[in-house]
Every structure is written in structure tokens, then in C-alpha cells.
Amino acid sequence: MSPIAQRLERPSDADTIAAGIASAARFTRKHVIASIYHAGSGHPGGALSCADILACLFGAELNIWPEGAGDPQRDRFVLSKGHAAPALYAIAAHHGFCDARAALALRKLGSPFQGHPHIGDLPWVETSTGSLGQGFSVALGMALGLKLQNSTARAYALLGDGELQEGEVWEAAMCAAHHKLDNLCAIIDYNKLQSDDRNDAIMRLEPLAAKWRAFDWAVVEVDGHDIGQILAALRRASATQGRPAIIIAHTVKGKGVPYMENIPHWHGSVKLTRAQAEEALGALGAVRGEIKELLDVAG
């Protein structure tokens, strides 16, 4: 374990780590629902699908800490699928980068928690995202910059599956392999759905792993809701030498909220009714008092 990871006071035994990550993922999902309910708009489906991935990254992988926003040795995490901002705000709040209650003011006038992450409002988001494809290139630039300056820090980007339809993604894929950026790790939240319909109805992505292998990336496929698998894949990615690594995480859009799961409509941007929010929070294991606290808080 690196010195910085120790600074985050992470537990050392695997079971405790996994339990902590599972708990952080539940917290994240509940706050996604609550913040989107308060906002009256937002993208729940893709925020819920990547909650376990984010919880693994923040809970065990990234060498980042709340006071280290400007530290050159920190890892860089870019949420390239910027519309999953509510999930990023929630996991970051869970780890002390921002205030969880303040983050419930998602999308509100004057709130730093914009609909898509903005570094000008929140320094720890590393870069502003919301236009698909760009965050991946920015993370590539970070990886290249870190390497040029002999830093051991790494760069990570979380991409959506629909995002892979942007040509810029494949420009970056070619570039990262050409420059042998083994300090770059991409994770695909492969929930199979995008704004209007299934990926394969809009623009087919398969054979996806073969595409990345052809671009000379180290590819691992995992169940994106299996914490053990995600952590193992992240470790494998970190150990990859001479080329960038990608984790294709098979996920379920809307994961954890049965009425949302695998239904494109919940990609967003949607308005949640009180009843829908309560049902979702209940499904996510929130007890009555907790539901009331999350939904009655002044936004």
C-alpha cells in the first residue's frame, strides 16, 4: 500500500475493504436518487450503473485525499461520462471531498454541484466534463504529462458505453497505445443502454473487447457490480506495463432500483416524483427515517 493510501486510512483486510465499498455504493445510490429528486431533473440510470465502480475507485484504488486537490503526486480521476455527476458528488462526499448535504443542491442556482462536473466550481473533479469523449482525452493528456515528468501517479477515466460512439474516443485510444501510456486506465460502464434506446439499436458497439484489443489496449471484462472482480481488474490494470488498460464493466442501467433497471427512459434527464423517489430509496435499503431525511432536506 502506498504512503498516500495510508493517509486515507483505508483498512487493510479484504473483507473490511469490500464491506466498506459496498456501503459506499449504497450511500452513493441513495444520494443519486435524493439529489435528482430535489433537482427535478438529472440522469439516474447511468449514475446508478456506475456506483459500484466509483465506490471501488474511491475506496481502494485512487491515491487521492480531500486535502490533496493540488498535490502533483495525486492520481487523476476524470468522470468522462459527466452526466453521472450525481454519483461522483455522492461518492466524493462519502470520502470527505465535499459536503453530502450540500451536494443535494444538485443543479440548483448558485450551487457548485452543476448538472455536469465543473473544475471551476469543484477543484477536486480534475476537469470539466459533459461533452462525451473529451474527458477521456483529458485523462490521456494527464497520463502523458505525468509520465513526461516522471511521476508515478496514474490517470483514470470512466466512460459511458454510448460515449464510445464519439470519434474522439478512438483518436484517444490510438494515441494512448502509441505513447504506451501504461499509467492510464479507462473503465467502461457498459450498461448497454443510451439516451434513446439500446446501444445496438442506436449504433452497435460490439465486438467491443476485440476493438480495444485491436487498438493494443490490455482488456479485462468484469461484472461491474461485483466488487471483488472490479478490484482485481483495477489491480491488473495497474500492473500492466507498456500499454494502457481498459476495464469493460458489464453493468445494469438503473442498478438497485427495480423499476428503472434496464429501461432506457431512466437514462434521463427525468423528474422523479416523491412516490418514485421513496420507492427507489426503499429498494436501495433506506429506512423510513432516512428516506424522510434525504427527501425533506432543504435543497
Add this chain to the structure above:
Amino acid sequence: MSQAEAPSLIGSSGDSLREAFGKALSALADEFPKLVVLDADIAGGTGVHHFRKSHPARFLQFGIAEQNMMAAAGGLAATGLLPVVTTFAVFCLRAVEQARLSLAYARRNAKIVASHPGIDVGPDGGSAQALEDLAAFRAIPGMTVISPADPIETALATRAILEFDGPVYMRTGRSPAKRVFGDDHTFQIGKGCIVRDGSDLTIVACGVEVARALEAAETLAKENICARVVNMATIKPIDRELLSRCAQETGAMVTAEDHNIYGGLGGAVAEALAGTTPCPIEFVGVRDTFGASGEPEELAVLFGIGSGAIAQAARRVLTRKGKA
């Protein structure tokens, strides 16, 4: 054919702004140790082949993929490096949104330097002649936009943008450029300068049009028209103070640019004066059309941005001034 016998692309560029930029960048590299140069397979065209030769480890190849290059510059800047993105102006247009989000909105200290702007591109024709770049980049919040007039000013502006903290879009130029300034010239971002004084009207120009404006002023002098010529190398933020002073002192203006008449220097001048010191303005630029193949001077005449067109615009604006 041996390498030595191969035709040399570089030799054809002569005393161009792109060569001045490339040489300046190379000369400044040691002074700016964080400087890295990004290229999309046209280093020979943009002038940064000099930098590639002098500082190969800091020359970053992105291949023919400008969107990725532009956004990656944001990531490089985020790690403390000073990235300079280089390509043709027309290819910067395909990465405007990357410059918007990943450079300007993310508040990165990154520079974009575009060669081959306007019909000055010449024989490559309409597809290669960016006449929209000043408008597009000027509309991005926080983006500084610069178009220097000659090789001396280009070298000075290269230093200035490296010293400046914030995103910058700077045009250079393809064709051999005329010298406007002496070795004692100074350059400051945001400041225009009077390169020829006059009292009847002011011609405000940028880039290759400054030399043409001076030729036009010479022509007008023979008609007893005394034209002031202002080099407005910084289009954004524009030198409002100088513009207002010139409007008050000369009462009429002509703007001249190798760009569409919409949204570039002319637009910036009109916007600046409208609220403070309005006066009659005539706009010299390409009149909302695309370019064509030909030599730059032939094209300048065809598209109405040559010195003759500037002089004609001056006569027109003086007629309006009299009526105002």
C-alpha cells in the same frame, strides 16, 4: 530519389509568420522548461519542425486527430506543463468544442497556435482557408485571440503568450510575409499600436492586412487623404481605449482582416465602438463566402481584401463621415 533531392516543403515558406513562430518557440524552449508542443502531423507546415529538431523530447505527436490533441492539451496543462497546440487554422475549427470545454471552461493555461489562416493559404483552395476561426474562438469566454502582423511581431507574441496565464488562440500565416516592424518593436497582449499616423480616418487591421493597410494609406496620401493605420494584433480583449481615441480623433474607421466580415476584427471593433464612440465604419474582409485556389495576392484582389479594396473602403467611409 534521395532525401537530399526531394522537394523541400520548408524552403517554400520563406519569411512567413509560421516560420517566425516555429523559430521563436525553439529559441524560447529553454526559458520555458514546462513548454511542450503538440502536433498533428503537420510540423513542417506549422513551423514547429524547428522545435521538433531542437527539443524532441518535448515535441508530442498526436497524429491526424485534432479533437483528441486539443482536449489532451487540457490534461497536459493540468499536470503543470505548458502545452502549445499547433495545427492549421481550419483544423482548429474541428476542435472548437474541445477548446471550449477542456481548455477555456476548465481554465487551462494552454495555447493554440494556428498556421494557414485565411485566403493567405493560397493554392490549397477553399477547403483549407479558414475564414471563421477568429469568430469562433472569439466567442469562447476567457479565450484571448491574437493575430500578429509580421515575423518580428510573431516572435514577440510567441513569448507574450507563453508568459500569459490563460488560454490563447493565435494565428500565424502561411505565405512569405512583409516586414512591418523594425527590430525595436514591442508587443503587449491587449494593446493595439498606431503604425502610421493620420487624421482623416483610421484603418484598423490585423495579420497580413496591416501591410496592405499601409500600402493603402500610401495610395490615399497621394489623394491628400491622411489615413491612420492601427495594428490591432489582439482581437480579444480588444484595445477599446485606443479604438475610442481613434474614433474621436479621426471620426471614421475601416477594418481590414483576412477573415469573414462577420465575427472577426470588424465585429470586435464595431462592438467596442457602438457603446462608446460610434462612427462610420467600413468592413474589409471576405464577404461571407468561401475562398478558392490561387496565389494569395491574386485572391486578395478577387475577394476584396487587397490594398486597393482598403483604399476604396476608406474613400467610402469618408463620404459617410461627411454626412454624419
